[in-house]
Amino acid sequence: MHVPAPLRRPLPVALLLMAAAQALFTWRLTIPHRLVFDEVHYVPAARTLLALAGHTNIEHPLLGKTLIALGILLFGDGPAGWRALSTLAGTATVGGVFWILWLTTRRLRPAILGTLLALFNFTLLVQARIAMLDGFMAAFVVLAVAAMLWAMRGPHATARWTLGAVLLGLAAGTKWTAIPYVGYAALAIAILRHRDPARWPGLSVVRAWLILGLVGGVTYLATFAPAFFYSDNPLSIATLLPFQLDIYHQQTQVLSAHTYQSDWWSWPLMLRPIWYFYDVADGAQRGILMVGNPVVMWGGLVAVAACLWGAVRRRNVRLGGVAALWLGSYLIWAIIPKSLGFFYYYYLPSLWLPIVIAVAADHWRRALREWDETLLIAAATLFLWFYPILSAAPLAQPDSFRRWTLLPGWN
Numbered sequence: 496m497h498v499p500a501p502l503r504r505p506l507p508v509a510l511l512l513m514a515a516a517q518a519l520f521t522w523r524l525t526i527p528h529r530l531v532f533d534e535v536h537y538v539p540a541a542r543t544l545l546a547l548a549g550h551t552n553i554e555h556p557l558l559g560k561t562l563i564a565l566g567i568l569l570f571g572d573g574p575a576g577w578r579a580l581s582t583l584a585g586t587a588t589v590g591g592v593f594w595i596l597w598l599t600t601r602r603l604r605p606a607i608l609g610t611l612l613a614l615f616n617f618t619l620l621v622q623a624r625i626a627m628l629d630g631f632m633a634a635f636v637v638l639a640v641a642a643m644l645w646a647m648r649g650p651h652a653t654a655r656w657t658l659g660a661v662l663l664g665l666a667a668g669t670k671w672t673a674i675p676y677v678g679y680a681a682l683a684i685a686i687l688r689h690r691d692p693a694r695w696p697g698l699s700v701v702r703a704w705l706i707l708g709l710v711g712g713v714t715y716l717a718t719f720a721p722a723f724f725y726s727d728n729p730l731s732i733a734t735l736l737p738f739q740l741d742i743y744h745q746q747t748q749v750l751s752a753h754t755y756q757s758d759w760w761s762w763p764l765m766l767r768p769i770w771y772f773y774d775v776a777d778g779a780q781r782g783i784l785m786v787g788n789p790v791v792m793w794g795g796l797v798a799v800a801a802c803l804w805g806a807v808r809r810r811n812v813r814l815g816g817v818a819a820l821w822l823g824s825y826l827i828w829a830i831i832p833k834s835l836g837f838f839y840y841y842y843l844p845s846l847w848l849p850i851v852i853a854v855a856a857d858h859w860r861r862a863l864r865e866w867d868e869t870l871l872i873a874a875a876t877l878f879l880w881f882y883p884i885l886s887a888a889p890l891a892q893p894d895s896f897r898r899w900t901l902l903p904g905w906n
Contacts, residue, residue, distance in 0.1 A: 509593045516589040520582035520623040525574040527776035534626045549727030554745040558668035558718040559628035577626040584634040585623025591637035598644040609853030615878040616791040618845045633843045635666035652698040664714025749834045759828035762841035767904045779889035790874040795848025798855040817854045821847040
C-alpha cells in the first residue's frame with residue numbers, strides 16, 4: 496500500500512495523532528453539565544484561586560488548580576472552562592508517548608502502535624475529559640521523560656535535560672506523586688552514562704543532578720507564585736518552605752473509608768475501578784467509568800514480564816528501561832504514606848504499558864509477525880464497545896451499566 500511521503504516522517508504522524516486525540520477529547524466535552532467526581536474539590540479550589548481569595552485544598556500544590564482556573568478564565572465558569580485544559584493535557588500526553596517511542600525505537604510502526612494503544616486504553620480518554628490534577632501531572636511527567644530521552648543523543652544535551660527538569664518541577668507542582676521521577680532520572684543518567692559515556696554528550700552526571708535539583712526545585716517553588724498575592728494570609732519567602740509541611744500533613748492524614756477505595760496491589764488487575772459518574776443528566780441516564788482497556792492493561796503486564804526477561808537474559812537496556820518505567824511508577828505506591836488508595840492513582844503507570852507493549856512488539860517483531868495488528872484491533876474493538884460509559888453518552892435505562900461490568904468489583 497502506498498503511504499504518502501509526509502506520513503513516513505515522525506512529525507506529521509505525531510501531529511495527526513494529536514489532532515485526532517484532541518477532537519476525540521473535545522467531542523461533547525460539556526456533558527454532563529455539572530461537576531463530576533473530584534471536580535467538586537478542584538473546580539471550587541480553582542475559583543478561589545482565580546479570585547486570589549486565600550488558601551484552599553492545600554493537600555496538593557497549586558499548578559493543577561491554576562490550570563483549571565486558566566480554563567475558567569478563558570472559556571467561562573462552566574463545563575467547557577472546567578475541562579478545556581485537561582483535553583490539552585491529554586493531547587500533550589499522546590504526543591509525549593509518540594515522542595518517547597520514536598526516540599526509543601527510531602521506527603514509526605512501534606511509535607504509532609504504542610500511541611494508539613495509549614489512546615484506546617480508556618484511562619487517557621476519561622482523565623482528558625475531567626477537571627482533575629492527575630491528567631496535568633501525567634502530561635508533564637511523560638513530556639519530561641521524552642525530553643530527557645531527546646537529550647541522550649546529539650547536540651544540546653544540557654538544554655534538553657534542563658527542559659526535562661523544568662517539566663518535572665511542573666509535574667511536582669501539580670501533585671507530589673511526580674517527585675519520585677526526579678530520583679529515577681538521577682539514577683537513570685548515572686547508570687546509563689556509566690554503561691555508555693557517549694549518552695548525553697557534554698552533560699556530566701554531576702551537572703545533570705544539579706540541574707534536576709536546582710532547576711527542578713526552583714520551578715516547583717515558582718508554581719506557588721499566585722499564593723503570594725492572596726488577599727487572606729498570603730505566602731511569603733519566609734513561609735513558603737514551612738507551607739510544604741502543611742501539604743505533607745494533609746497528604747498523610749488518616750481519611751474515612753470510601754466506597755471506591757482499593758489497595759495498590761489490586762490496580763493492575765482492575766478489581767475496583769471507579770464510577771466517576773452514574774446518574775440522570777442532560778435528559779438521559781449517563782455514566783463515566785474510570786477503568787482500563789483489558790487488552791492493554793493485562794496484555795501490558797505480559798509485556799512487562801517479557802521485557803524483564805529480555806533485559807536479564809540478553810542484557811538489553813531498552814527492554815529493561817521501559818519495564819523499569821512501569822515498575823518504578825507502580826511500585827512506589829507500596830510505600831507512599833496514603834491512608835486510602837484509589838484506582839485513578841494508577842493512571843500514570845497505565846500510560847507506560849502501551850509503551851512497554853510497543854517496544855516488546857518491536858523487539859520480537861520477527862517472531863510475533865502481525866501480532867501487534869491483532870492486538871491493536873482487539874483494543875480498538877473494546878474501546879468502541881466501552882465508549883458510551885467512558886464519555887457520558889446516553890444510556891438506554893438505569894441498569895445499563897451491567898452490560899460493561901465484567902468483574903464483580905466493577906458494579
